[in-house]
Amino acid sequence: MKSLQQVSFPADFPTGATYDPARGRRHRARIREIKGLLLSAPFWVGFLLLGFLPMVASLYLSLCHYSVLTAPIFRGLGNYIDMWSDPGMLRATRNTLVYAVLSIPIGLILGLALAILLNQKVKLLTIWRTLFYLPAVLPATSAAVLWRWMLNKDYGILNAVLVTFGLPRINWLSDERWLIAAYVFFGLWGIGAGMIVNLAGLQSIPTDLYDAAEVDGAGRVQKLRAVTLPMMSPVIFYNLIVSISTVLQSFAFFFALTQTMGANVTYTETGVVYMVYLYRVAFELFRMGYASSMAWTLFFAILGLTLLLWHTAKSWVFHEAEWVSGR
Amino acid sequence: MGEWAIVILPRGISQQRIDRARKIAWRVALYLLLAAGAALFLMPVVWLLLISLKSGAEARAWPPTLFPKQLMWQNYANLFRGFALGTGWGCGLPRWLLNTAIIGVIAEAGGLLANSLVAFSFARLRWRLREPLFILTLATMFLPGQVTMVPTYLLFSQAFHWNNTWFPQLVPAMFATASAVFLLRQYMLGIPVEIDESARLDGCGDLALYWRVILPMCKPALGAVAIFLFSAIWNDMFTPLLYIRKCELWNVAMGVGVGRSLNTAFVAAIPPILLFVIFQKRYIQGIVVSGVKG
Numbered sequence: 001m002k003s004l005q006q007v008s009f010p011a012d013f014p015t016g017a018t019y020d021p022a023r024g025r026r027h028r029a030r031i032r033e034i035k036g037l038l039l040s041a042p043f044w045v046g047f048l049l050l051g052f053l054p055m056v057a058s059l060y061l062s063l064c065h066y067s068v069l070t071a072p073i074f075r076g077l078g079n080y081i082d083m084w085s086d087p088g089m090l091r092a093t094r095n096t097l098v099y100a101v102l103s104i105p106i107g108l109i110l111g112l113a114l115a116i117l118l119n120q121k122v123k124l125l126t127i128w129r130t131l132f133y134l135p136a137v138l139p140a141t142s143a144a145v146l147w148r149w150m151l152n153k154d155y156g157i158l159n160a161v162l163v164t165f166g167l168p169r170i171n172w173l174s175d176e177r178w179l180i181a182a183y184v185f186f187g188l189w190g191i192g193a194g195m196i197v198n199l200a201g202l203q204s205i206p207t208d209l210y211d212a213a214e215v216d217g218a219g220r221v222q223k224l225r226a227v228t229l230p231m232m233s234p235v236i237f238y239n240l241i242v243s244i245s246t247v248l249q250s251f252a253f254f255f256a257l258t259q260t261m262g263a264n265v266t267y268t269e270t271g272v273v274y275m276v277y278l279y280r281v282a283f284e285l286f287r288m289g290y291a292s293s294m295a296w297t298l299f300f301a302i303l304g305l306t307l308l309l310w311h312t313a314k315s316w317v318f319h320e321a322e323w324v325s326g327r
Numbered sequence: 328m329g330e331w332a333i334v335i336l337p338r339g340i341s342q343q344r345i346d347r348a349r350k351i352a353w354r355v356a357l358y359l360l361l362a363a364g365a366a367l368f369l370m371p372v373v374w375l376l377l378i379s380l381k382s383g384a385e386a387r388a389w390p391p392t393l394f395p396k397q398l399m400w401q402n403y404a405n406l407f408r409g410f411a412l413g414t415g416w417g418c419g420l421p422r423w424l425l426n427t428a429i430i431g432v433i434a435e436a437g438g439l440l441a442n443s444l445v446a447f448s449f450a451r452l453r454w455r456l457r458e459p460l461f462i463l464t465l466a467t468m469f470l471p472g473q474v475t476m477v478p479t480y481l482l483f484s485q486a487f488h489w490n491n492t493w494f495p496q497l498v499p500a501m502f503a504t505a506s507a508v509f510l511l512r513q514y515m516l517g518i519p520v521e522i523d524e525s526a527r528l529d530g531c532g533d534l535a536l537y538w539r540v541i542l543p544m545c546k547p548a549l550g551a552v553a554i555f556l557f558s559a560i561w562n563d564m565f566t567p568l569l570y571i572r573k574c575e576l577w578n579v580a581m582g583v584g585v586g587r588s589l590n591t592a593f594v595a596a597i598p599p600i601l602l603f604v605i606f607q608k609r610y611i612q613g614i615v616v617s618g619v620k621g
Contacts, residue, residue, distance in 0.1 A: 029455075035533055036454030042441030043464055046502025051470050054478035061477060068485065114364065120357055130604055131365045134372070137599045139562040141584035145592035149378065150371050155387045157374050163390075189368065193614070200615040249473060252564050255584075261568060262585035275473065282477050283569060292477050299471040 062292035072289065079293035089294065091269070092277035098180055099273065100247045103187030108239055111194030116228065118195070119202040129199070133192035143186070144256035148173070151182055158182075173258075179271035186253065194239045201235035202228070230318040237317045241309060245302050251275035274298060379403075379589045386589075402590050418574035420591055423582040430493055430578060431560045434500035438507070438556040439549060445503040446511035447537045451523060461512070468505040480569055495570045496563065496578070500556065507552045510613060514548035515541060551613035554602055561598060 037044075062079055064072035083089050118128055135143070150156050151172035159169045172178050209227045218226060254273045260266060267280055278298075282291030374393075378386045379402060381395040406420045448454075449461045483489045483498075518541065526540045542549070560578070567581035574582070579595045603610055 032452065032454045033456065036448050036452050036457055039448035039452065039533070039537075040445045040457075040460055040503075042501070043445040043503040043508060044460060046441075046499070047463070047467055050479060050499055050502065051467055051475060054475035054482070055470070057478035057481075058474050068481070117357060117361060122357070122361065126607060128361060128365065130607065132368060133603065134600065135368060137603045138596050139564075139580050139583065139599060141562075141564050141580045142592040142596045145583060145587050145589060146372065146375050148587065149375055149589060155389055155391055157371055157391075160391050196611055196614055200611065252562070255568075256564065261581070262574075278473065283480070288477050288481065292474075295471070295473040295476065299474050302471070 058292045058295060061289050062296050064289040065287075066289040067286050068288060069286075075289075079290045080297065082290065083293065083297065088269070088272070088277055088280075092272045092274045095176070095180060095272060096248060096274040099183045099187070100244070102180075102184045104240070104243050104247055106184070107187055107191050107194060107243060108236060110188060111191040111239065112198050112232065112236065114191065114195045115198030115202055116224070118199055129196070132195055135189045136192035140252035141256045144253050147182070147186060147253075147257055151179075174270055176270050179258075183254070183271070183273075187247070194243065197239055198232070198235055201232055205231045233316060233318045237309070237313055241306055244305055244309075248298060248302055249275060251279065255279065375589060376593065379593055403594070406588075406590055406594065418577075418582075420579070420582065420594060422575055423577055423579045426493075426576060427561060427578040427580075430496050431557055433497055434560050435553055435556050437497070437501040439553060441501055442503045442507040442552055443511055443542060443545065443549065444537065445508050446515055447541055449508065450512045450515035451536065451541060452533065464503075464505050464508050466505075484570060490570050491573050491576060492570070493576070496560065496566045500560065507555060510551060511545060511548050514545055518544055547609060550606065551609045554606060554610055555613060557602065558599060561595075 061072060063076055064074050065078070066072040114132060118125060118132075122128060138146070150158055153159060153169055153171050153173070156172070158172065162169060170178050172182050205227065209231070210223060213223045213227050250273065254271070255261075255276050258268050258271050258276065260268075265284065267284065272280075274294075275298075278291055278294045281287050281294060377393065377395060380398050380400065381392075381402075382397070382399055385392060385396060445464070449457060449464075483495045487494070489495050522540060522544075523536060526536050531540065562580055563578065564580040564584050567577050568584075571577055571581070574585070577585070579591075583592050583595045
């Protein structure tokens, strides 16, 4: 078959203006571009309508007073300043931070420890993994109903245990300190999710590293310190970042646990966390501008923490670049 | 511990046997630890399951009994009684299950189609905006949900008047999400290009290639995405809370949160648990690849 270049046109061949192979190529490229944009529309249309535009709107609203009924009134950084003297906001922030500071480190350590235990060529791994992951698959509202029973002052299991040991009953749901302690227990109850990621990480550590350590006479503890922890540091780092963002943004369980839903909503202040208070500000008090500023504050707090940790990660996370590009 | 073992064991015992004894002791300790941990994790659930089979008075009795005097299976049967009588379609578990099923089927169909189309355009077609758009997709993983919450509510509720409808649950599910696109794209990249070439030689256009060739080969990844989409709809209490006042339009998660019935809560927990138990491998791959909890 003759290639295109070898075809010789007669001098009087009616080729239109000029024969331009680049034009056809450009045409095909444009078609390809349109096809790509059409097929990827479910992403970028959704991003524009439900991601980008709401973000811009939210940024603007956060600088306004807006109660839905009247047009937004611009007030600059007023909302961001009001936060610092809003007792509800301060209380919610304090509760959330206490919960985060207590539950994240313990959760990370226990999640890793559990994964290490399950990685010891344990028999029936699937069953163990299912048992420990089970609490993490429960729907948030179901978990909240279960926890309301457990925390009940009169007939809950936690108080039953306390009474058996001769200790006084605790009013878990109305004593804020104990309620936050219960939050921490709940957080630890859900370490299954972190465990699964850890387990996958442990299974991908090359076994020859352990063999080499064994040849050098390393025991269990030394292998843990010299091989497991450094190799797992990217996974630990990843779990840390993920748990910070999920803990600070947690809503459904805490809302269903502390608030009555449905027709008659009465706001319960005890044990309120950041997102529950944000919900109240936005959808019960209809202070949409203030709620938006709270949302952005939380976003910047999470972003700031993440960047800070990213910065310190260089000193303790092993081969971070490899992990990131390897995924 | 080694020293101590040598002292109490009879003379002439070999180092190998000591090592083996230590190994066995370690295994026993390991299993004991795991069993204790699992018991601590699941004891409350088992205890509550037993409570859910007690009569109302016995469930709240002090001191609490461990085993019900009489197993009240009707506690669960009663949830469906209205259904059997044909009167339960007002508010109640059967109605909420039906609602969730309808929402779930539509969201699954639309979501799978949307995510796989986008993944296909990122993995299998060559176009110039592909890379920037893919990076943008990944960047949306960091899109803060709480920030878009208020304007999205204003859009759906005040502008579109979607209150007391399922649109706020359904419409967002029709669009692609970063983690699902990422998971599907990675999977599609693993399919050899030769398959595309031979399909195109057989006269397949882009859409035929997507629908007849690539999609059937992506079943495992589609399965993982389907599980995520299902969990999102099944566990979603927030959207009904914002938009739906009529209890006959609630999904199961919302009904559980309002009613706070232990029996309903357990029934609502069954599908996610079953899904995890049955599709464990796929589920875990999904979590690990995309970093998203189901």
